[in-house]
Amino acid sequence: MTEKHRNEAIAKALKRRIRKFSRIEKAFYGSIILTAITMAISIIYLQSRNLQVQQQITDLNSQITEVQTNYDNAKQEVNELSSRDRVEQIAQNAGLTSQQDNIKQVE
Numbered sequence: 001m002t003e004k005h006r007n008e009a010i011a012k013a014l015k016r017r018i019r020k021f022s023r024i025e026k027a028f029y030g031s032i033i034l035t036a037i038t039m040a041i042s043i044i045y046l047q048s049r050n051l052q053v054q055q056q057i058t059d060l061n062s063q064i065t066e067v068q069t070n071y072d073n074a075k076q077e078v079n080e081l082s083s084r085d086r087v088e089q090i091a092q093n094a095g096l097t098s099q100q101d102n103i104k105q106v107e
Helices: 002-017 023-081 084-093
Strands: none
Touching: none
């Protein structure tokens, strides 16, 4: 009997310690849990979106660098093609002569 009596005493002590929640408390704790889950999902989504945007920025920066390189190359080629030495050489190959009085420099 002592074992049974002891188990009943423990059960009563546990019942006194553990009380049932009211509807308001259940709603309050439920809303806290729901808010925590929503925030966790939102944080994961925002981090994923942030990584996507960073990847897009990296891609755009590499495209900008490539276009800038192409622009610089084209500009260099224009400078080479329009150099005075080249123009004079083409003129000499065509049988033209240079008249220093008629030369004007345009920038």
